[in-house]
Every structure is written in C-alpha cells, then in structure tokens.
Amino acid sequence: MNISSMNSSLTAGSSSRTAGIGVLGKEYIGVSKVSGPLLFIEGISGIGFDEVVEIRMKNNQVRHGRVLITSRTSALIEVFEGTGGLTISTTRVRFQGQPLKIPVSTDMLGRVFNGLGIPIDGGPPPIYQEKRDVNGAPINPVVRDYPEDFIQTGISTIDCMNTLVRGQKLPIFSGSGLPHNELAAQIVRQARVRGQSEKFVVVFAAMGVKNDVAQMFRQSFEESGVLSRVVMFLNLANDPSIERLVTPRSALTIAEYLAFEHGMHVLVILTDMTNYCEALREISTSKGEVPSRKGYPGYLYSDLASIYERAGRIINCPGSITQIPILTMPNDDITHPIPDLTGYITEGQIVLDRELAKRNIYPPINVLPCLSRLMNDGIGADKTREDHANISNQLYAAYSYVKKVETLASIIGESELSERDKKYLEFGKMFEEEFVRQGQNENRSINQTLDLAWKIAAKLPIEELIRVSEAQIQKYYPKKTEQDEEESCLTD
Numbered sequence: 001m002n003i004s005s006m007n008s009s010l011t012a013g014s015s016s017r018t019a020g021i022g023v024l025g026k027e028y029i030g031v032s033k034v035s036g037p038l039l040f041i042e043g044i045s046g047i048g049f050d051e052v053v054e055i056r057m058k059n060n061q062v063r064h065g066r067v068l069i070t071s072r073t074s075a076l077i078e079v080f081e082g083t084g085g086l087t088i089s090t091t092r093v094r095f096q097g098q099p100l101k102i103p104v105s106t107d108m109l110g111r112v113f114n115g116l117g118i119p120i121d122g123g124p125p126p127i128y129q130e131k132r133d134v135n136g137a138p139i140n141p142v143v144r145d146y147p148e149d150f151i152q153t154g155i156s157t158i159d160c161m162n163t164l165v166r167g168q169k170l171p172i173f174s175g176s177g178l179p180h181n182e183l184a185a186q187i188v189r190q191a192r193v194r195g196q197s198e199k200f201v202v203v204f205a206a207m208g209v210k211n212d213v214a215q216m217f218r219q220s221f222e223e224s225g226v227l228s229r230v231v232m233f234l235n236l237a238n239d240p241s242i243e244r245l246v247t248p249r250s251a252l253t254i255a256e257y258l259a260f261e262h263g264m265h266v267l268v269i270l271t272d273m274t275n276y277c278e279a280l281r282e283i284s285t286s287k288g289e290v291p292s293r294k295g296y297p298g299y300l301y302s303d304l305a306s307i308y309e310r311a312g313r314i315i316n317c318p319g320s321i322t323q324i325p326i327l328t329m330p331n332d333d334i335t336h337p338i339p340d341l342t343g344y345i346t347e348g349q350i351v352l353d354r355e356l357a358k359r360n361i362y363p364p365i366n367v368l369p370c371l372s373r374l375m376n377d378g379i380g381a382d383k384t385r386e387d388h389a390n391i392s393n394q395l396y397a398a399y400s401y402v403k404k405v406e407t408l409a410s411i412i413g414e415s416e417l418s419e420r421d422k423k424y425l426e427f428g429k430m431f432e433e434e435f436v437r438q439g440q441n442e443n444r445s446i447n448q449t450l451d452l453a454w455k456i457a458a459k460l461p462i463e464e465l466i467r468v469s470e471a472q473i474q475k476y477y478p479k480k481t482e483q484d485e486e487e488s489c490l491t492d
Contacts, residue, residue: 027056028093032074034086036286037242039065039077041093047075050099050135055079056092064116065242066100068287078283080116082240099135102250103128104257109201110228112218115235115247117254134249136256136310145313148377150384151267151322154190154443155183156435157365160453161392162350165378166193166265167313169323169346171273173339175332178352181213182440183363184269184326185220188230190443193265199318200265201258202226205233205251207244208275231258241279248276252310252321259319266319268311271326273304277338293337301341308345334369347373361437368400384446387472391453394467395431398460402428420461427459454478 033040039055053065055077063086069076077093079086102117107126114120147167153159164170174180188202204221206214214234221227231254235247248270255266270276277296284297292298311323325346329339332354343349353366379388405421406428414425435456438444444452454476457465465473 028095029091030089031086031091031093032088034083034088037079037082037240037283038068038286039079039083039086039091039093040074041077042074044075045072047095048097052096052098052100053077054094054096055086056094057085058087058090061085067095068283076287078242078245080240080242080246082242099133100246101131101133102253103131104254105129106258106262108231108254109258110230112232112234113250115205115207115233115239115243115250117233117250120234132253132257134246134253135306136249136253138309139312139314143315145315145317146377147313147320147322147374148383149193149320150378150446151191151193152446153187154445155186155363155365156438156444156449156452157363157367157370158350159444159446160388160449161367161395162348162370162372163375163378163384163388164191164322164324164372165374166322167311167320168348168372168374168378169308169311169325170348170350170372171323171325171327171339171342171346172350172352173334173342174326174328174352175354176328178328178354178357178364179362180271180326180328180352181209181216183352184271184324185217186363186440187324188221188267188269189224189226189441191267194446199263200267201229201231203231203233203251203255203258203266203268205235205248205268205270207235207247207270207272208237208239208241208279209234209272210237237275241282244276244279245283248273248307252307255321256310259321260314260317261319263318266321268321268323269326270307270323273325273327273342274330274338277304277327296337300337301344304341305345308342348375356432356436359432361432362440363436363438365436367396367436368403385450387454387468387476388446388450390468390472391450391457391476394457394465395435395453397467398424398427398457398464399431402431420464423460423464427456430456430459451476 028041028044031039032042047067047070049067049070051067055063055065063079063081065077065079067075068078105126105128111119111126112121119125147165149166151164151166153164158164172180188204192200214236221230233247233251235244251268255268258264259266280303281296289297311321313320327338330336348371351366351369353364356364376389402424405424409417435452455478458478
C-alpha cells in the first residue's frame with residue numbers, strides 16, 4: 001500500500017506515531033477492501049479505536065468515518081455517508097487522531113440537525129462554545145442523585161398509572177402501524193416539570209424514519225410553538241445506516257451539555273430504537289462477527305446500555321436527563337431481544353396495544369403490562385396528591401378483574417354474569433372510553449386525571465373500593481347529583 005505525507009516523503013516504517021493517536025496531515029492512499037459501509041485498510045500502525053477518519057474520493061469529495069476495529073497493522077473503518085463511488089486504489093484516508101465530536105451550544109435549541117450534528121434546516125451553523133465527544137462519559141454512581149420529581153405529560157394513563165420521574169428512563173413498546181409517532185409528538189408538546197417549565201427542554205432524535213414522518217414531527221412542533229425549546233436530530237430512512245448509530249449519541253451529547261452545564265431539565269425522546277438495532281446488526285454482519293439471538297450481535301445489551309444509562313441526575317446539579325426510548329416490537333413480540341434487553345436496562349415500560357388501536361382508542365396504552373418502577377418516588381402529597389398511589393392501585397386491580405370477567409363472558413355469555421361482574425364490565429368500558437382515550441391535543445393536568453379516575457371508580461359499588469382509604473373516599477368520591485339518582489332509579 002502506498003503512503004504519502006502532506007509535508008514529507010515519510011514511509012510507513014519510518015513514520016513517527018504515538019500509540020493509539022493518529023498523526024494529523026498524513027494520508028494513506030488506497031484501501032484493501034470495501035464491504036458494504038466498511039473500509040478495510042492495511043499496512044498502518046498507531047491507529048486508535050473510535051478515531052475519526054476523513055475519506056477523500058478521486059474527485060476530492062470528502063466523506064467521514066470512524067475506526068471500528070484496529071490492530072497493529074490494520075484498521076476497519078465505518079463510513080458515515082456510505083461507500084458508494086469509492087475505489088480501492090485511489091481512495092485517500094486521513095486519520096484525525098481524536099474521537100468523533102460535535103459542537104454544543106444553547107443556540108442549538110430550535111434547530112434541526114442530521115445524525116452527525118450538521119444543520120439541515122437551512123440555517124447557518126450555530127455558534128458553539130465547545131466540541132464534545134459523542135460517546136460521553138458515564139456518571140459516577142457515587143454522585144448520582146435519586147430520581148423523584150414528577151414530570152407531567154398530560155396523558156392520563158402515564159401520569160396516573162405509570163408516572164414519569166425526572167432522571168428516569170421509561171421506554172415505550174409499540175408495534176408497526178401503531179401511533180407511537182403521534183404519542184411521541186404529543187409528549188414533546190405537553191411534557192413539563194411543574195413549577196420549572198422555563199428550564200424544561202426536549203432533545204428529539206429520530207432514527208430511520210420516513211420523510212413524511214420527519215415532516216410531521218417538524219410541523220407539529222412548529223405549529224404548537226414548542227420548537228424553540230426543542231433540539232431535533234433527524235436520520236431518515238434513506239440516510240446511511242452508519243449515521244443511525246451516531247444519532248442517539250449526538251442527541252445525548254447536547255442533552256448532557258444543556259442539563260449539566262446550564263441546569264436544564266432535558267427530556268430525550270429516541271425513536272425508533274428498533275431501527276438503531278437493525279443498523280447495528282447490519283454493521284455486525286458486515287464485520288463478520290458471530291451472531292447471537294436472531295442475528296443481533298452479542299454485545300447488543302451493552303451497546304443499548306451505553307445509550308440508556310446516560311440518563312439521570314447529579315447531586316447538587318439542578319439539571320437532569322430523562323429518557324423515553326420508543327421501539328417497535330417485531331411481530332408485536334415483547335420477548336424479542338430488543339424490547340427484552342431494553343426492559344432489563346430501563347426502569348419499566350409503557351406498552352401500546354393493537355386491539356385498543358383497532359377500536360380507535362388513542363393513545364392505545366394497555367396499562368396492565370405497563371410499569372414505572374420509580375413511580376412511587378415521584379408521586380405523593382408533596383408532588384401530586386395524597387390519593388394518587390391508592391386510586392392508581394384501585395384502577396389497576398379493577399381493570400385486571402375486568403379482563404377476567406371478559407374472558408368468562410366470552411364463554412358463558414354476558415347475560416349469565418352476576419350483577420357484580422356486570423358492574424365491572426361497565427367500569428371497564430368507561431375506563432377505556434373515557435380514561436384511556438383522549439385527544440392528541442388534549443392536555444390533562446394531574447388533578448384532572450385523578451378526578452377522572454375517581455369518577456370512573458365510582459361506577460363500582462363503594463364496597464369494592466378496597467385500595468383507597470375511608471378518608472380519601474370521603475374527600476374525593478364523587479357526590480351524586482339529583483339527576484344521577486333519578487337515572488339510577490330508572491335503571492333499577
């Protein structure tokens with residue numbers, strides 16, 4: 001392989017390098033092999049893992065990449081813009097001697113970027129204070145602060161029964177064709193930390209989305225007026241899959257800067273993590289790695305953890321990073337490796353249900369398989385209301401029994417059910433139609449949500465409300481009006 005220098009005629013054997021650090025200004029001409037989005041180069045030394053690479057084509061067009069694998073005499077490079085048009089003999093490769101960094105600045109709020117942090121909204125590059133490594137740095141467990149502040153999304157099934165807490169990572173498990181994009185846009189428009197909305201911002205990263213979906217997100221944020229507090233990273237379906245692997249890390253890099261340098265509460269929404277994992281599998285296959293479950297690489301767990309674990313809070317730091325990753329479960333299989341491993345790393349999940357979606361119930365959140373492990377730390381008298389935990393438990397218990405009654409009714413018929421079971425069926429219908437269902441622009445406060453929960457719980461006989469206290473029943477149980485009593489008598 002020929003080696004040329006910008007300032008001298010050094011040969012590979014006489015080139016001076018520090019181990020793991022490339023030398024700026026030196027180019028390697030020619031590569032050994034091109035495979036998919038990867039370049040193989042041999043006859044080199046002193047190249048560092050994750051080092052940024054500048055790739056120059058015969059027509060002087062420049063592309064960028066980074067080192068995936070390195071040894072004493074060779075390196076494997078992933079090309080962000082793809083390898084189409086590259087030739088083996090004339091391609092020039094220049095190693096930059098540093099990992100991939102993106103500029104970070106508060107001026108990035110209200111802007112739209114691609115996965116590498118390059119503006120794609122027609123505006124000029126933002127004035128930045130510094131550049132940061134997209135891989136970030138793990139938060140020292142000793143200085144981590146425990147998540148316990150309530151974030152209001154305006155969506156009843158989340159706020160009441162699967163409460164989102166500041167500093168938490170709470171994924172949404174969806175399926176192909178379900179309205180997870182609409183739900184993500186609604187959360188961006190409505191989410192806020194109560195009493196601290198002036199410092200609440202959103203970092204939104206879309207990976208492998210279609211052009212119409214990307215346009216929907218941008219239009220939604222612009223029309224609702226929230227774009228000024230949103231940083232968007234868009235990786236479209238026709239963009240290189242290599243860029244897809246960098247997109248969530250670019251988004252989390254600016255999120256860390258806003259949270260820990262400027263004390264902002266940052267909500268990071270990552271959609272769709274399934275597309276990210278598919279890109280990871282594609283690159284793993286190109287590298288010739290031995291596949292694990294369903295062809296995904298064996299390091300899928302640790303790779304996802306390197307993204308999800310960048311959420312959290314730091315002691316004595318006012319800022320925080322809260323994550324809502326969204327993924328589509330292949331074939332609606334919750335045991336698939338992507339949702340399975342995601343559930344191990346994160347603190348719960350919100351599950352969208354296809355049967356609810358078929359009945360045009362939005363958002364189609366099935367509360368029974370949902371879970372927020374930090375919910376109890378984010379609710380209570382000082383954060384929401386003292387009845388929050390109990391009325392949530394009551395709804396869970398009642399709706400769980402509704403599903404048993406529905407199964408029984410499908411066997412013996414609804415007319416053969418007891419009066420108690422019929423009351424539960426009425427409760428279940430009202431729960432789905434009035435509590436779960438809400439408009440895409442309907443923003444319910446936590447008090448509105450809890451009052452609605454009591455209204456629906458009142459469909460059950462009062463002796464069935466065993467998860468709430470007598471004092472809470474006296475305070476929050478809806479008082480019947482004369483009209484309600486007349487309708488009850490007519491029903492009887």
